[in-house]
Amino acid sequence: MNPLFHTPLSRRTALRGMGVTLALPLLEAMLPRTLHAAPSTYRPLAKSGAKPVPRAIFCYVSNGVNILDWVPEEKGKGYKLSPTLETLKEHREQFSILSGLGHPHCLGGHSGGDTWLTGANLQAVPGKDYTNTISVDQLIAEKVGMNTRFPSIEIGDESGTGTAMHSHTLAFDRNGTPLPAENSPQRLFERLFVPDGADSRDATLKRYAEKRSILDDVLGEARALEKKLGKEDKGKLGEYLAAVRETELRVQRQEAWVDVPKPVIDSAGLQLNSKPGDAHDRPMWLDVMLELSYLAFVTDTTRVISFEWAREAGGYGVGGENHHELSHHGGDPETLKKLAVVDRGYLERLARFMELLKSTDEGGIPMLDHTMLVYGSGMNSGPGGDHSPKNLPLLVAGGGAYGLKHNQHIAHDPDKHPPLSNVLLTVAQKMGVETESFSDSSGEFSELL
Structure with missing residues (x-):
């Protein structure tokens, strides 16, 4: 049990059996959680590994x-x-x-x-x-x-x-x-x-490919629909398509990082x-x-x-x-x-x-x-x-x-x-x-x- 996250055991907890009740001694599990609190021990790096941006x-x-x-x-x-x-x-x-x-x-x-x-x-x-x-x-x-x-x-x-x-x-x-x-x-x-394993990498690439396929279908249908719309609806559709294109760009950016090792x-x-x-x-x-x-x-x-x-x-x-x-x-x-x-x-x-x-x-x-x-x-x-x-x-x-x-x-x-x-x-x-x-x-x- 991780002492940082447990619910304290009641000090009145007792063992019962055969009609006999025995009181327990003071156990660590009975102590208030605050006594187990520990401030962070993390210390910053002396120098940054990134270029100044x-x-x-x-x-x-x-x-x-x-x-x-x-x-x-x-x-x-x-x-x-x-x-x-x-x-x-x-x-x-x-x-x-x-x-x-x-x-x-x-x-x-x-x-x-x-x-x-x-x-x-x-x-x-x-x-x-x-x-x-x-x-x-x-x-x-x-x-x-x-x-x-x-x-x-x-x-x-x-x-x-x-x-x-x-x-x-x-x-x-x-x-x-x-x-x-x-x-x-x-x-x-x-x-x-945390580095992605080979299975995770393949699953990620498959997920991106599926997203691209869906986006291609959406864009194709939208272009066909656009010809049937009035001026106001075309404006609304344009806003929607801008969001779709942004999603497409985001998928492309994510794909580009798949084979770049994480820090x-x-x-x-x-x-x-x-x-x-x-x-x-x-x-x-x-x-x-x-x-x-x-x-x-x-x-x-x-x-x-x-x-x-x-x-x-x-x-x-x-x-x-x-x-x-x-x-x-x-x-x-x-x-x-x-x-x-x-x-x-x-x-x-x-x-x-x-x-x-x-x-x-x-x-x-x-x-x-x-x-x-x-x-x-x-x-x-x-x-x-x-x-x-x-x-x-x-x-x-x-x-x-x-x-x-x-x-x-x-x-x-x-x-x-x-x-x-x-x-x-x-x-x-x-x-x-x-x-x-x-x-x-x-x-x-x-x-x-």
């Missing part, structure tokens, strides 16, 4: 934060860290706090995970309850994804895609279709770093059995998923990662707290204190991840300078517990090699502010995407540059 990771926390303890009172350079941000004091030169920003067209509430990286109005299309758009990570993946085994990686504390308004993923393709997230460290490690990574120190839905495991699960993200970057296995640390309207805090319930605090001081504890617990995990990136040399500078990290939530629980898309908690770190400036609090009026999409656009541009707009952006976020 821009990377981006988007880290999402659900249910908002205690905004009163999050937003600093002072603005500009050299501001005083807020009580919550004190957790990151060792890294203050490497991050900026952006306050007052939001997604003007979003609905608010617990649909924030669906729209954090898209900025979409989910009810913009008449007659449809839900219509999303492409997320910025996928816009970036379209540009840089052909250079790596995986164009992007999607991680969440629940696997799959979830449901509309409560997605398990932050990533959406050009049709607004959610891309499934992975929540198992073991499966993610195997996908990234050799030792799993020592990686707690791959950690479970996101286990209150005891939460810190270790967050750490190991961030460690795998670090390894994916350091081996140039991908350059884009989206990571939903917990889905909206659910999920544990780092210590197993009911984060969703705490977000409905109603302004209660004691509940707000508990919510701030959750916020600081999350930032402790973020600080550790930043330290991994800072500790690894890449081309003579810390790897963090080649990595842009966006951390925040798509919801503001507000002073009274309202779930607003305004004044979203947002932190941007790293990217010094690409001109991002830090150690500042960039404050805006929550009712008069540039869209958060300006920040996403700026990250996309620094990743090499040649575009002047994204979603509802009005331009680059020059205050970061």
